[in-house]
Structures are given as C-alpha cells and as structure tokens.
Amino acid sequence: MQHEVDKIYFRVTFCDPDMTFPVVDPFVFLGMNLSEDDDGGEFYYFQNAVDLYKNGDARRVPGSPVSRLTKEHLAGDMLDVPSLVKMLSRGSRVAK
Secondary structure (H helix, E strand, C coil): CCCCCCCEEEEEEECCCCCCCEEEEEEEEEEECCCCCCCCCCEEEEEEHHHHHHHCCCCCCCCCCCEEEEHHHHCCCCECHHHHHHHHHCCCCCCC
16 A cells, blocks of 8 residues: 555554454554654654644654554554455444
8 A cells, every 4th residue: 555645544453352342543644764764764654643633743843753664564554444444344343
C-alpha cells in the first residue's frame, strides 16, 4: 500500500490474547525520512490524529510524539479503511 501524506490510517491493537476486543486508533501519515537520523533507510512517520488535532502538527510543533516505523514494521500496521474493515470483520465479537 502506498501511504499518502496527511491521510488518516488506523492502528489496531487488541485488549485480550485471543484478539477478540479490538482498539482502533487513528493516525495521520506525516511523510518519510523526516529526521536527520534517518540515514540509510526508509522511515515512515505517523502522528496520532487526536494529538495532532489537540496539539498541532508534529512537523511544525517540536517535541510532539510521533510513531516512526520501518517498512518491515509498517506491514500489517497503519491500515487504510478497506484493510481496517477486512481485519475487523474477522473478529468473532465484532457486530456485523
């Protein structure tokens, strides 16, 4: 999947070991390789959408928390809407 800057993606975690209680958090894709420390690799930066709304864009507000992911960590994380729906539809306790 090609991520688009300023678009919202979703991180799904689960409250239980059986993965039946999902927690969905929205994130905004900020871009790639935004830090001087990103030499020699591809790093994807995301900011929690609630944090961005309350505190401002991390690209303009120094010290704002971001999630920095490698391409390997990005696989299965930061889902678009169709991927989110597909993942959630597999949950046995999610209403259909």
